Amino acid sequence: MQQNAEEEDVFYDEEFIHIMQKVIGECDGFEELKKYIAINKPSFNLINTQFQKVLDQNNKEKFEFNLQKIFEELLKNNVQRVFIRVLFQYLKKNKDQMNLKQLSNSGIAKNWKNLQVQELQEFIELFELKAQITDENLFQHFQDFVNKKKFQDAFQFYQALQLPQKCFDTLIEQMGNNHDAGRAADFIMKLDYNPANYPKIVERLEKSCTRYLQSEYPWFKCEEMLMFSKSLLVYYCEDAYFHGKKNEALSIIKRNNLINEIKKPNLKEEMEKDLKGQFEEIPNVLFLKDEFKPAEEFISDEIGVYLHCKDFGYPENHIVIVDKIDQNYLDAWKCINQSNAVGYDCEHITPWTKLDYQGFKVCLVQIATSNHVFLFDYQKLKEFQEFKNDVSQLLENVEILKIGLSLKDDLKHTVNYLKLNNIIIRSIIELSTCFKVLEGDPKLRSLAYISEFYFKKKLSKYDTCSNWEYRPLRKAQIHYAALDAIASLQVFQTMKEKNNQIIEQEKDVLSIG
Template identity: 25%
Template sequence: MESTNQLEEIKQKGKTLKFEDDDNDDAEFFYNKEFDFTNDLPAVLERGVDYRQNQRQNPERQECIFEKEPEGASESDYVVNFSLSLLEACSLNEKVPNIISRILLNNLYIQMQEKEIEMTERHQQIALDKLASVRAELLSDYVTKFKLTNHVDQNFFENLARQYVAQNKFHEAALLIYKFKFHNLFDLKVILDKLIDSNRMPAAKQLCEDSEELKLYLIKALSTNDNCKIAAQMIKEFRFDINNFPEVKERLMKNSMRYYLGRFLYKKPGSDDYLSLDRIEDMFLGFKPMLAYLVEDLVFKGKMNEAKGVVLRNYLDDTLRQDVREQLNDVIYNPNLDPVPYDVFGPLSVGEYLRLPPHVTVEFITTNDDIKKLDQLFDEPFIGVDSEWRPELTKFHKTCPSLFQISGSKVSYLLDFVSLKDDKDLDNKLSDIFSHKNVTIVGFAFNSDVEQFARKFPNLKFYRYIHNFIDAQNYFSLVTKSPPMTGLAKVCEKTFGKPICKKEQMSNWERRPLRLSQQHYGALDAYILVDLIQNLAKQGEECNCHLEKHVRVLDNRHYRPVAKDDDDEEGNGFLDSRPPAIFNPQERQRNFGGGDKKKEKDFIPSKGLTPEMKSFGFIVDKTLFKVGKMLQERKVDCKIPEKGLESEQICALAIKEKRVFVTTNLRLFNKKLNVPSCCVAFKTSPFSTLFFILIQLQTNSLQSKSFSNYEQKILISLAAFIEQRWQKKQFNQFPRCDEIIYIY
């Protein structure tokens, strides 16, 4: 088979899909990077339907993918030709996600298995003719499902892989090499370099999973400023020792240091993002390699006096590079030129911020003898709780809660978990307080604290059972009928007219003694929850939102945090040693500031949940108004909520009106909410297109003259196939399938 010639012919003739309407005006759908597949797929289907119905009036359609059927063609002939032609068009368009092509292929296969379509030799020939244009990801399944193994062999796929390499389609070539085990027939290091250049990391990782040599080569190739985080992730996944990769370790440490240093060099003093040099130095306290990198970059930026001060205060002479040490030998440190560290028992930011009231005292619990001071809390009706931990400076640096704050109305206690984390007497005392029937524990987004304690201190039990608990964040939203504020500072600003200064939030909470500003911040964070809940309780009485109705038992005794790849790894020690490196004086291009802000969202659906489509219409979340209008235009019963409502409130409205809630807020499903009978987590994805089709089928809006029986069969089969996967929860069979989840 001359697959190359066929592919080029398809590209030349099939880049533009043309459908002629009754007025003989061409309607073109260009398959290039600007093509909006999500919005245009329904139009493509409708044009295909129109061609089927009007082909007798317009028999000559040379450039249409839906070719004129031969005399005596059956319904199966048309369905196979229709589906394979659409599959071919989807494969040729790089912007069309793989999931669409896979669904078309699997749908056709299911119809063949259920005898709705009879596979003939002619159908096999059609499939064989289109084989060269099918995406590499689907080739193996395509050949198997259409029983083409007798027509193609290993040589065919090897030649196709070589053609992909010659055409610079290294991703497609890598998929074939991995699938058919052609590793010994290609220069894989060259292909890995090309995959890295095109940011095809999954394919690169897959290609070298059976070779230690290739794994090491891949990590070394990724050991650059731009890719060191990916290299670190590969090291974790391959279960290698980070200390065997000094380049990756050094770049991770330097990138972290430069992120904080950038907030000193390029942010204006007084701005929220500004960090003074003494705060950065304190952040790296105890980690001489990080401090040495800080000194080296300060020297590079010409701040010699500041660099000399950091060296003298932290005894870094033996840790610095020799060239940097020589430059600093002649510098006479003048402490008067260094800004004096600013530390007060109060807010650090300039402006009106909340302060700890004078009548509230701060008590430190640092020894076993101090634990008895907590007995005063048994007389408090409300107790505010919070915790602080040192920021994780790099991917391999692990920290744990080092300060636990617990406050009544008169005393705010700061518990030193650096020294008392294993104290059973403290755990028992806190357990008695948290389970006391006359005490209500007040938290703010307390789930994150619970997860930290469960992950770092699994032997402690005080946080696992709270007899009376109220989350101030949720109760504030209920009382004020406003969207849940993201942070405590904003809630306080709306309630008290002043925010909390958050300058000390990202600071070294392991240092002892704490700075005065840290003491104030920690004590205020716990105390303000008591003041806040009392204020909200008064407002709740006026609006019939009584506090006692929302106080609940918080039972985490059976909670186990989701396992992570590095849970069994010891993070201590990563920052203690500096990796060996050869200084290159020509390496002067530095990237200061701006860390990678992209974070993957972990969403794990609850076990035992089943989908159900019985409802009285749909309701969309606050960010999906356009989706709601689109559904309404398609005559789907969809309610668009009023502006200002938050996801939790819209979710409650969906429960009340028995509607399907369409949302992008996956965090809702991790909360213990009474979700509707059917929730859909909707993202802009390939599924959204077919999801519209499914909705139309459910509401019987496809029963119109514009669709023939053939097209209805195809669309119904597509929708049935997706629904079948949902019911069986076979999400992992398709990429990005977890972006649509049903919750029962």
Template identity: 55%
Template sequence: MDQENKLLFEQNLQKILEGSIQNNVQKVFIRVLFEYLKKNKDQINIKQLQDSGIVKIWKNFQFQEMSEFIEIFQLKDQFTEYEIQFHLEDFIKKKKFEEAFQFYKALKLPQIYFDNLVNQMAYQNKARKAADFIKQLDYDPANNPKIIERLEKNCIRYLSKEYPWFKCEEMLLFNPSLLIYYCEDLYYHGKKNRSTFNNKKKQLINLNQETKFKGKYAKGFLRRIPKNQIIIIDQIDQYYFDAWKSINQSEVVGYDCENVTPWTKLESNSIQVCLIQIATQNRAFLFDDQKLKNIQEFKDDIKQLLENVDIQKIDQNLKDDLSKQQIT
């Protein structure tokens, strides 16, 4: 672009942008224009454009385009502390949470502004969207307990609609905080009387934690394997050594993983293996990964099994299961 055309372009840039917004042109046009401005920003007089008043139209853009506009025209230092606070509150008041999020990212503001945004979203029943923001920035969800609480309560409302109360109680038995929400939800909707509500809260304090299998036989069957040949192992003992002796002597083993189901969106990136099932032709061994995963001997045994080319591993989705296990 020659000097004359460049000056003409800069003089009309504000009109082009304003016209694009007013006429609601396709976003692809704006993106192409922004891409051009990014590539040629060294040849454009940004300071002159700032002084011309073009900065005033930044708020008319939406979502990613607004963030890019702020970046292209270097507006970060153009806002005072008061203006930042005002614009964020204005976005929240108008429920333009995506714009508020892009504004926060574009200006690289302190996290206190983000925490205030997501807390306001929690009160506006926008916890799911707030969770998306937290995940995008890879922030610690623990810093936003109101969002976690709102997501968990939404989860409980879904369970209440989809499952009978006894099934919900079974699923939540070992998650005290969620079970409390469920009891409160039952009481609030008049499905249980006050005494039942209080009794269930008492049960939370005295949850029976004696479900520790010391190499005992599991109840039930696994295909054609009899129940006395299905063994749960949660510690390094003689049962453990006997299990691996049997596995390593077998030419074919079945391998499968069971995972802890995440309750909320913020847990979806932290899927944890809870049970590893390894079966030979005659026996099945269920390893409690949550109790054994930090024991180096268990890690070594699993690694050796998976690397042993003489043993054929069988599973419906072995690749997916192995990806969920961190073998070091």
């Protein structure tokens, strides 16, 4: 009621009515109007109602006579655009009665460059100015935006005026030259254009990505992450070589047979000379020392710090990879369907760049029961209807708790990736919410934080960004994937023992599709 009362005050404000009368009847008071709107911030509907009220007070003829002057003064005094929108709405509704075309030859067209992009198309149509504001005029105005590096304005202008696509291509070309590939990619995505038509932008994004990876991760992890993207791996090697990691770059090139993919002739020649010289290949430690345990233990010798699957009674032979419909598959689902609670986790890859053609991929879903963990290879199973049916039945089964952290995201990824329709996922337990309620923690915590809180050891996150498309998976990857699902289930059991009533209250449902 308070808000309605405040709106009424503005609605019947005599000061505002007086200003509007001056604007409409005398072509005066524009500075007052601008100041009033800035201070009182009346809504579009309130201004519109007041505008109509003043016109109804025998001011319509004055308004029509003064229309061009009013419009020009609004632009000249930079009155807030909400008033332009009110004006245009009125003109659209009353266009037939007002004969706006008569103004097309009065010089009103000269104001078109002072309009914002979203207003221009409406302006041209209202006053029938297509003959005066030609395509050539519009193209030149668009090019002016591009030349002045007003890329957002140029993009909006292209959209609003439905210019030929060659204008968009010009814009993207200039943005690529201006090292603004990220925003160019946003424009390409917004219009759903094919990224393959903009190779310069794709290349700039990929190079930016590899520079970021080089700054964040050791070389051997970068090699493993990029093995399924040859162009990215090539850019990475070129950049690493240039920045002093010559042996590392050459080792990757030799191992992955990339020398003929190097794009810079001089650099390729120099690399070929090094490969034929005293170069000694450096092995990738991730593949050389791979073991079924946290990667930190064989990479940096951090022994005794991290949780293991065996800490919870899951030996290596109880971690089962399921990648085809066979007896192993049937046994896995029998075990899962006999459980009353399962830990649920998902491993996926996201696009390396905004314009990555492959997009988001679910690679692996891990389901932990009380004594086994099943790693379902989504890349190999996703097209089987039997698999889709089994997943759907699990998700909709009210008798089996699905437990995890950021679980709704993982479940949505599963449903969308398998293209399951109209599914209601029942009996969800979100661990971050449970922990917040149970422990009185003000923040939503990660699985690593919660696991260490209860089990006094760290949960390895080294392989979070590893290459989940690679087959066969490394042993450390298998351990990592299994342990996330195990930890979810074990955290739940610990919480349940502490206060089962609170945990039961947090049971949730998710409807998708």
